[in-house]
Amino acid sequence: MYLDRLKTDNIFVKNEVVKLESLTGIPTRKGLENAIISEGQIVNVVSNKYAHLTNENFFLEVERALIESDINYVTQSINRGNRSFAVDYILQDENFVVNVKTGADEILPMLRFTNGYDGSTAPSGRFGFFRKVCSNGLHVAESKVGFKLKHRGNIESIVIPRINEMVQMFMKNEYYDIKRKFDVLAETPIQDLSRFVQVVCNDTNIFKFEKSDKNPEPSKLAQMVIDTITNESLILNYDPNLWIGYNAFNEVLHKEMKKTFENQRQFDSRILESVMTLS
Numbered sequence: 001m002y003l004d005r006l007k008t009d010n011i012f013v014k015n016e017v018v019k020l021e022s023l024t025g026i027p028t029r030k031g032l033e034n035a036i037i038s039e040g041q042i043v044n045v046v047s048n049k050y051a052h053l054t055n056e057n058f059f060l061e062v063e064r065a066l067i068e069s070d071i072n073y074v075t076q077s078i079n080r081g082n083r084s085f086a087v088d089y090i091l092q093d094e095n096f097v098v099n100v101k102t103g104a105d106e107i108l109p110m111l112r113f114t115n116g117y118d119g120s121t122a123p124s125g126r127f128g129f130f131r132k133v134c135s136n137g138l139h140v141a142e143s144k145v146g147f148k149l150k151h152r153g154n155i156e157s158i159v160i161p162r163i164n165e166m167v168q169m170f171m172k173n174e175y176y177d178i179k180r181k182f183d184v185l186a187e188t189p190i191q192d193l194s195r196f197v198q199v200v201c202n203d204t205n206i207f208k209f210e211k212s213d214k215n216p217e218p219s220k221l222a223q224m225v226i227d228t229i230t231n232e233s234l235i236l237n238y239d240p241n242l243w244i245g246y247n248a249f250n251e252v253l254h255k256e257m258k259k260t261f262e263n264q265r266q267f268d269s270r271i272l273e274s275v276m277t278l279s
Contacts, residue, residue: 002132009079011059011087013039015117017052020045036117039082043118053123053149053156058115059087061158062125066111069164073111084116086261088138090130096171098179100243101186104236106132109167109175112140114261121261123149123158127170129178131247133236138254139272140265141178143170181276186243188279190229194218196245196278197225203274206253206267224252246275 015038020028023035023042036044036052046052066073066089076088089111096109110130115123125145130138145166148159190196197218201209207221218226228248233240249271253264 003074006074006076006090007078009077009085011055011077011079011085013055013079013082015039015052015054015082017046017050038117041082043081043083046119051149051156052117053115053158055085055115057155058123058158059085059113061160062087062089062111062113065160065163069162069167071164071167083118084114084121084261086112086114086121088112088128088130091167096175098176100179100182101236101238101241104133105186105243107139107179107182108132109170110138111145111163112138112261113145123156124262126265127166127174129175138250138268139178140268141170141174142269143174181272182243184279185246185275186241188242190240190242190245193226193229193240196242197222199278200245200249200271200274203277204267204270206249206271207257221252221256224256225249228252242275242279246272249275 015036017034017036020033020035031047032045033048034046034050035042036046072092073089074092076090078086078088091109091111097106099106108130110128111125112128113123113125114121125147126140127143127145128138128140145163146161149156150159198209201207201222208219209222210216211219225245225248228251229240229244232244232248236244250268253259253267253271257264259267
């Protein structure tokens with residue numbers, strides 16, 4: 001089951017905002033009055049105007065909205081150094097499941113919410129897609145989840161609109177449109193794996209295809225993409241195609257590369273756009 005492969009990091013880490021001067025004994029200039037401490041480490045220095053949003057106040061409010069909307073979901077939680085966090089809410093309603101090319105390759109709609117304590121990850125929510133088989137590719141859509149932050153003293157609370165209404169809007173306006181793009185990719189074969197990976201690498205600048213200027217062999221990450229395409233084609237029992245190629249790049253992007261959640265989203269979009277031009 002794909003559920004066994006979902007990450008379950010602890011995102012409810014111990015955190016607090018303290019006066020920086022109380023820690024150092026040294027006066028601070030305006031705008032650098034407070035330190036955010038997460039699991040015993042200073043991860044950010046902020047001003048008195050900063051309103052600290054804890055994961056408890058954020059993600060638990062998201063889950064409350066999902067429960068109130070009577071939506072069945074499973075979660076994947078990601079903790080990066082006790083500084084930035086993401087939770088994927090993968091929607092389990094059978095009506096939402098769609099197949100790409102064959103019945104074995106299913107995708108589900110997903111809500112990804114992010115938060116951070118170090119300034120690298122703003123509170124955000126987006127719709128996306130979760131691929132159940134093989135590499136479990138994550139794909140982030142353009143639709144944002146519209147929520148409001150309310151300042152109450154030094155604490156921000158979250159006001160999230162009815163998620164079931166947003167899900168229906170997403171399913172109607174975007175989900176099946178991009179699924180059709182996936183179908184086009186799945187019907188377009190890759191004739192030369194190395195050439196395909198090289199073209200996408202050069203087009204997106206996600207990583208270098210060559211090991212070095214003097215060694216034209218595929219780099220470590222490029223070879224991972226090639227191997228993933230080969231392995232998935234064998235598992236699914238059809239020839240390599242652009243859909244598998246797109247997912248292979250996403251596999252490396254999400255699991256091997258140290259990028260912020262926002263940078264991942266941007267590269268995801270760039271990869272899809274690049275691969276679509278080859279269809």
